[in-house]
Amino acid sequence: MNKKTTHNPIPSGTKTLQDILPEAQHSGRTPGTRTLKKKLVVRDAASDREALNKIDQDMNKLKIDELDLDEEDERDSLILRLQEVNEKLKFKLKDLEVIVEKTVEKAYLTGKEKDDGEDESVKEKDRQIREYQAHIEVAKKNIKKLKSRLNALTNMDKMTQASNELRDVQRKRKELEDQVKMLQKYQNKALKSKAQDTEYEEQIDRLSKELNTLREHYKKMAVENKEKEAVQKEHHTRFVDAREKNSKLKRILIAVKNNKDPFADLHNPEGEVESKKKEVEAYESAIKAEEKRHKLKLKKMEEDRLKVETEIQELKDQIEEAEKENKETADKIRNKKKLVIVKREAAEKNRLEEIRKAEEEKQRLEEEVRRKIEEEKEKELKEKRKLEGKGSNKDSDSDEEKKSKDVHFYDNKKSDGSKSRDGSKSRDGSKSRDGSKSRDGKKKSKKKDSKMSRSSKRSRDSTPEKRSKRKSMGNSPIPASKKAK
CATH class of the missing domain: 1.10.287 (Helix Hairpins)
Incomplete structure (x- = not known):
């Protein structure tokens, strides 16, 4: 069995950060700086030293043993261990980048405050930083190699498995869609057959x-x-x-x-x-x-x-099933007919209710119009009575003309009331059917109405009681107040 050995991606002879940066612990103790800044630099150097020690300990733990890639179980264990190594290298890289940034910032801040004699130490630190960055690049390349190996081992199996699952899901979906279509066809056929009695x-x-x-x-x-x-x-x-x-x-x-x-x-x-x-x-x-x-x-x-x-x-049995289905369809048709009848009755009831409400509203409006007309009539009668009482001492011709005017006014008021029902408006109570206004027509109508009122008045006065009353009124003496008027 062929065995392939994999070693730690970081070489064993690589220097640690403490070896690369030996002056890290003394970086904040240069002469010429202030006391406060010295304290801060010393504290940062101590924290950096602790971080470097921790990273070195982690790197010493990351050692990959010999693994057999031909067997499936060992391949899975290799994948898991490579993933762990990858994650740890990622964390280590992040920590290293943070430390580099800190050292660069420290070098930048301390470089301004150092004397000219300290330029050589700054250059030395820059050189060390460049070496450190080179080590970081090497670590990144090793991480990429490990990722490519891991993907080569896992991606093919995952892709084939995912493609197979996708095909199975698509096939099941197609089968379900075909079943749904068949069921819909059977359902439509059954509904059509039930609809046809x-x-x-x-x-x-x-x-x-x-x-x-x-x-x-x-x-x-x-x-x-x-x-x-x-x-x-x-x-x-x-x-x-x-x-x-x-x-x-x-x-x-x-x-x-x-x-x-x-x-x-x-x-x-x-x-x-x-x-x-x-x-x-x-x-x-x-x-x-x-x-x-x-x-x-x-x-x-x-x-x-x-x-x-x-x-x-x-x-x-077939006849019984057919009779049963026929009975069910007949029940459904009966229920549908009942629902239709109920809906029609409800609609008819609503329509009759609306008609009744409209008729009630119409009657109410007619009652209001009638009441207004009666009130106007009562007012006119009261005015007539007042006018009759005031003009009892005047001559008969002026009295008749006045009464004819009152009758004409009453007729006009009546015509106005009838027009108000139809929704038409008039200014003086005398409006023609076509809606036109003319003074000559008004005068002629007034003359005709006065003549008719005179004839009606004479016919009314032809009775013996009215004649005797009029004679008595004509023979009675006129009061002084009325003469003055």
């Missing part, structure tokens, strides 16, 4: 017809079987009689050929008994053979009967 009725009629035909066929077969059995029995009896006659005739022929008496057996009772025994045995064997054949035939007919009965039972 005529197909169920036709199927039920067809199955019932097939069942009736099979029943009739079964009855015919049973009748034919009975007839065949009767014919078979008759043939069997005839066959037995014919065979007996044949055997007798054969014996007679044999006796005639041998010049013997054909009826000699009658005189020989023992020979007759033997012949009868043989005949009986022959009959029994023939009967057994016939019974066997008859049993086979009956068995076959019984099998045919059972087969027909199973077919009838299957047809009955």
Whole structure:
């Protein structure tokens, strides 16, 4: 077995940070600096020294033994150990970078405050820093090599495993999609078949017809079987009689050929008994053979009967299933019809409720309009009464003109009330049907109304009570206040 050895990526003869930076502990103790800065530099140097010691200890622990890469188990252990080494090298690299940054900052800060005589020490430290950076680059290259080895060992297996899993998942998904499509097709077919009630009725009629035909066929077969059995029995009896006659005739022929008496057996009772025994045995064997054949035939007919009965039972089951499905579909259709009727009734109820509310609103508006008209009428009557009381001492012509004006005003008010129902507006209560305004039309209508009011007033005053009242009013003296007016 070929074994491949792997060594520590950092060579054994590599110098540590303490060897590279021997003056790290004395970096903050240069003469000429201030006391406070000296203390800070000494403290930083001590922390750096501790970090360097810790890193050296970790590097001494990182040693890779000989591993067998051909065996699978050892390869897994190698991968794990390489991963651990990689992680530790990463942490070490980070720590080294931090230390380098600190040393650079220290060198930069301390270099400004040092005297000219200290330039050589600064150059020496710069050289040491460059060497340190070179070691860091070497460590980075070793880390990259380890990563490439690790990826070469693990990536291929992972990729193949992932690709296989992906193919399996895609195949399962495709199978599930095909199953879903098939189920949807079956569901659509079932819904279409359930939606068509005529197909169920036709199927039920067809199955019932097939069942009736099979029943009739079964009855015919049973009748034919009975007839065949009767014919078979008759043939069997005839066959037995014919065979007996044949055997007798054969014996007679044999006796005639041998010049013997054909009826000699009658005189020989023992020979007759033997012949009868043989005949009986022959009959029994023939009967057994016939019974066997008859049993086979009956068995076959019984099998045919059972087969027909199973077919009838299957047809009955199919009819029951079809009736059950038909009943379920009928129930569904009935429920849907009920839902439709309920929805229609609810919609009709809502519509009637809206109509009722609209009618109530209309009646309310009409009542308001009627009430307003009555209030206006009452106001007009009150004004009339006031005017009649005030103008009782005036002449009859002026009184009639005034009353005609009042009647005209009342008619105009009435027309305004009727127009307010239709939603039309008028300024002086006299608006034409076409919405046009004209002064001449108003004057003519006023004249006509005054004439009509005068004639109506005269007709009203023609009664004897009104005439006597008017005479009394005309003969009564006029008060001084009214004369002054």
